[in-house]
Amino acid sequence: MTPVEWAIVGLALLGAFFGGVAAIGIVRMPDIYTRAHAASKSDTLGAVLTIGAAALALESGLSIIKAVFLVVFMFITNPTAAHAIARAADDQGIEPWTTEDDS
């Protein structure tokens, strides 16, 4: 395998790992704010790493440009969506989870 192929495999595996972390976070976290935190951060990173692997694997120049655009917009929109959800939850008066609620 060439170094580029190793990089593709490495990026795809890392992306899958962070996507899995995000999924576990959404299931296991106690309230909407911590879930939005898990979904926005690690899901963005996982998606970006996976698209980066795809960009390396693609042959033609136009497809690589499209993949780069995808990465840019993923970085812009994904955290903003999480921000909007958390903000709407705060508007609705949902209290953040604290350790006292855990007993």
Added chain:
Amino acid sequence: MSADEEPGLYVESTIIMTTVRVVAPFVLTFALFIMFHGADTPGGGFQGGVIAGSVVMMLAFAYGIDSTRQWLDVRVVAALASGGVLVFAGIGLGAIALGGNFLQYNEYLPYYAKASKYGIELVELGIGGIVAAVAIGLFFLLAAGFGHVVGEGER
């Protein structure tokens, strides 16, 4: 922002407004891209129309539903939907008038050499207009709430 504030009073967020301002032109371009690629690649009028309609929803999330309503008159949305229907029906029935079947583009060939290609694109654009307008209209109706009955001309 606190819970005991007047409900329904919307405060804009700088982060969301800036992001929407940056992203909205790209989303609209992407919607047209998807609409025009319906003939030979994945995509088409339905998908592109929904993406175009989502631009208005993004604006409503960023700037509040009331200012979006003021900016985009319901009559514009209705005109978009009925204009799409007119384009679709005009092209489809025009082929019948020329002696072919509904939407049989090659009936236009004596008048325009690339009729088949551009006929499909125009129909996709018409479908996109219908879908976008219906998505926007449904969103406006849902945003009005379920307890409130919208009367004639009240929107």
